[in-house]
Amino acid sequence: DIQMTQSPSSLSASVGGRVTITCRASQSISIYLNWYQQKAGKAPKLLIYAASTLQSGVPSRFSGSGSGTDFTLSISSLQAEDFATYYCQQTYNTPPDTFGQGTKLEMK
Amino acid sequence: EVQLVESGGGLVQPGGSLRLSCAASGFTFSNYWMHWVRQAPGKGPVWVARINGDESSTSYADSVRGRFTISRDNAKNTLFLQVSSLRADDTAVYYCARSSNYRDTSAYYYDYWGQGTLVTVSS
Numbered sequence A: 001d002i003q004m005t006q007s008p009s010s011l012s013a014s015v016g017g018r019v020t021i022t023c024r025a026s027q028s029i030s031i032y033l034n035w036y037q038q039k040a041g042k043a044p045k046l047l048i049y050a051a052s053t054l055q056s057g058v059p060s061r062f063s064g065s066g067s068g069t070d071f072t073l074s075i076s077s078l079q080a081e082d083f084a085t086y087y088c089q090q091t092y093n094t095p096p097d098t099f100g101q102g103t104k105l106e107m108k
Numbered sequence B: 001e002v003q004l005v006e007s008g009g010g011l012v013q014p015g016g017s018l019r020l021s022c023a024a025s026g027f028t029f030s031n032y033w034m035h036w037v038r039q040a041p042g043k044g045p046v047w048v049a050r051i052n053g054d055e056s057s058t059s060y061a062d063s064v065r066g067r068f069t070i071s072r073d074n075a076k077n078t079l080f081l082q083v084s085s086l087r088a089d090d091t092a093v094y095y096c097a098r099s100s101n102y103r104d105t106s107a108y109y110y111d112y113w114g115q116g117t118l119v120t121v122s123s
Helices: none
Strands: A004-007 A009-011 A018-026 A032-040 A047-049 A062-067 A070-075 A085-090 A103-107 B005-006 B011-013 B019-026 B034-039 B047-049 B058-060 B068-073 B078-083 B091-100 B108-113 B117-121
Touching: A004 A085, A009 A018, A009 B047, A018 A085, A018 A103, A032 B108, A047 A062, A047 B108, A070 A085, A103 B047, B005 B078, B005 B091, B019 B034, B019 B091, B019 B117, B034 B068, B034 B078, B034 B108, B047 B068, B047 B078, B047 B091, B078 B091
Parallel strands: A009 A103, B011 B117
Antiparallel strands: A004 A018, A018 A070, A032 A047, A032 A085, A062 A070, A085 A103, B005 B019, B019 B078, B034 B047, B034 B091, B047 B058, B068 B078, B091 B108, B091 B117
């Protein structure tokens, strides 16, 4: 199975700031990397698929990049509603698809 | 509007069984692969099982193979997960999710999720 490792596990930032979350795959997954946002008590929500394609309705302050084994999710001009936990997921080699352990973004 | 609504969770003793359901609406259910994903308290999501549109293909995580069975009723737009021989480490919120493929590849993403149903395994 492909292992997905996110860093950092948690970070704090201020409204209006910018953050970057990294996801590393244990082997090359081309561009088949998705990002989800999850708020407490809610289901994950798709933000970005295929490494850099923004899901319909997701604000443009979210962006993704990368290919192969290294990927990033960036959020610019942080809004209060962006403080949540973020997960990456690979679907290049399935089953199983696999998620990272998550990055909790907290308000400073 | 696409909606997925799970039901059937609850408190069950170790070794027990449950049947989880996921009622789908707002899309042509039979055209999509469907998945069950679970999330233990404080942990990340973990894929459990998947089924294709005509039920001809199913797959399971190693941790549940032989104990869980995924199925669907396309006439009733409903996805099921029969969970048996439950263990404490099966305790989780169980989500159903619809997947869509990226262009003409086999890679996919979960574009819609249900709200989840909690399964608690405890004596």
